[in-house]
Amino acid sequence: RGRAGAHEAHGAARAEGEEIVDELPRYRSHKVVQAVKLSEVNVFSDRSGACLIPVAGSGVRPFDVRIAYIEKHDPRPGGYYVRYEDGYESWSPAEAFESGYTLVTGTLPAEHQSA
Numbered sequence: 001r002g003r004a005g006a007h008e009a010h011g012a013a014r015a016e017g018e019e020i021v022d023e024l025p026r027y028r029s030h031k032v033v034q035a036v037k038l039s040e041v042n043v044f045s046d047r048s049g050a051c052l053i054p055v056a057g058s059g060v061r062p063f064d065v066r067i068a069y070i071e072k073h074d075p076r077p078g079g080y081y082v083r084y085e086d087g088y089e090s091w092s093p094a095e096a097f098e099s100g101y102t103l104v105t106g107t108l109p110a111e112h113q114s115a
Contacts, residue, residue: 032104033082033084033085033101034083035082035092035101036054036055036080036081037055037078037079037080037094038053038054038055038076038078038079038080038081039053039055039056039078041053041076041077043067043070048066048067049064049065049067049069050065050069050070051063052081054081065089073090073091074091076091079093079094080092080094082097
């Protein structure tokens with residue numbers, strides 16, 4: 001089925017009189033994440049994983065990630081390694097991360113503290 005056919009098939013699920021727009025809804029983040037800006041991404045010669053090197057002055061030691069992370073997220077120097085509260089790991093370009101998150105200092109609210 002072509003693109004038009006696929007769109008028509010999903011049209012039946014709309015509520016009568018519902019306005020359809022081309023722009024997706026917008027959301028604001030309120031998540032607390034762990035993250036560090038990267039200066040280097042060094043893939044191991046055997047392609048089993050990589051060592052991520054945080055920027056100088058971050059206070060974070062270099063650490064290893066699995067190759068699946070590298071293949072899925074393609075992290076690059078200057079961007080951020082991000083770990084969510086549920087353990088999910090991601091990568092974010094610096095501009096997107098820095099415009100969406102601010103550094104948390106002090107004590108976190110109880111719902112964001114580890115058990």
